[in-house]
Amino acid sequence: xxxxxxxxxxxxxxxxxxxxxxxxxxxxxxxxxxxxxxxxxxxxxxxxxxxxxxxxxxxxxxxxxxxxxxxxxxxxxxxxxxxxxxxxxxxxxxxxxxxxxxxxxxxxxxxxxxxxxxxxxxxxxxxxxxxxxxxxxxxxxxxxxxxxxxxxxxxxxxxxxxxxxxxxxxxxxxxxxxxxxxxxxxxxxxxxxxxxxxxxxxxxxxxxxx
Numbered sequence: 001x002x003x004x005x006x007x008x009x010x011x012x013x014x015x016x017x018x019x020x021x022x023x024x025x026x027x028x029x030x031x032x033x034x035x036x037x038x039x040x041x042x043x044x045x046x047x048x049x050x051x052x053x054x055x056x057x058x059x060x061x062x063x064x065x066x067x068x069x070x071x072x073x074x075x076x077x078x079x080x081x082x083x084x085x086x087x088x089x090x091x092x093x094x095x096x097x098x099x100x101x102x103x104x105x106x107x108x109x110x111x112x113x114x115x116x117x118x119x120x121x122x123x124x125x126x127x128x129x130x131x132x133x134x135x136x137x138x139x140x141x142x143x144x145x146x147x148x149x150x151x152x153x154x155x156x157x158x159x160x161x162x163x164x165x166x167x168x169x170x171x172x173x174x175x176x177x178x179x180x181x182x183x184x185x186x187x188x189x190x191x192x193x194x195x196x197x198x199x200x201x202x203x204x205x206x207x208x209x210x
Contacts, residue, residue, distance in 0.1 A: 006046045009073040022081035041091035064105040071106045078116040091118040098124045098145035101153040112157045119159045125176040129189035151202050159202045166210040
């Protein structure tokens with residue numbers, strides 16, 4: 001089950017919407033006696049950086065340069081949904097960008113301290129195996145992201161799945177997607193990723209977004 005609209009983080013009233021969906025999914029599973037019908041989990045894809053200029057407002061007193069209302073509402077959503085799914089067989093995951101650990105300290109510190117999801121899905125915006133694993137130029141900085149750095153920043157608290165981006169043009173620059181390299185390049189990169197990190201603590205595997 002995926003919950004996507006990021007606009008839900010903009011007010012505490014809107015934040016009640018995904019919380020209600022989490023309640024509904026849990027209730028659906030509880031109402032069925034057939035495990036084959038149950039949802040395995042909820043994946044929350046809310047990335048406040050997609051909200052434009054407002055993401056860079058309301059930063060007073062913040063540990064980072066981002067909207068503290070949005071961050072607090074997202075934390076509240078994730079915490080609530082984790083609270084209602086934890087007693088069940090379901091998992092809760094959250095998708096976020098590969099630079100969040102580096103820039104969005106409020107969210108990242110809370111994630112490490114509170115562990116309000118079962119795992120994260122880290123979207124890695126690179127097009128080569130070396131950068132996917134160890135980081136590279138991103139957002140005007142020379143060395144950001146990659147499996148190695150994100151796992152190190154998590155300090156063993158929350159495991160992670162690492163997502164390869166394959167979005168097509170014109171929606172992503174060539175440097176941020178495997179689209180231009182084709183299937184063979186992507187598959188070869190993921191083999192290298194598995195070989196390098198398959199036995200690393202906190203590494204749950206990789207996924208592909210297309």
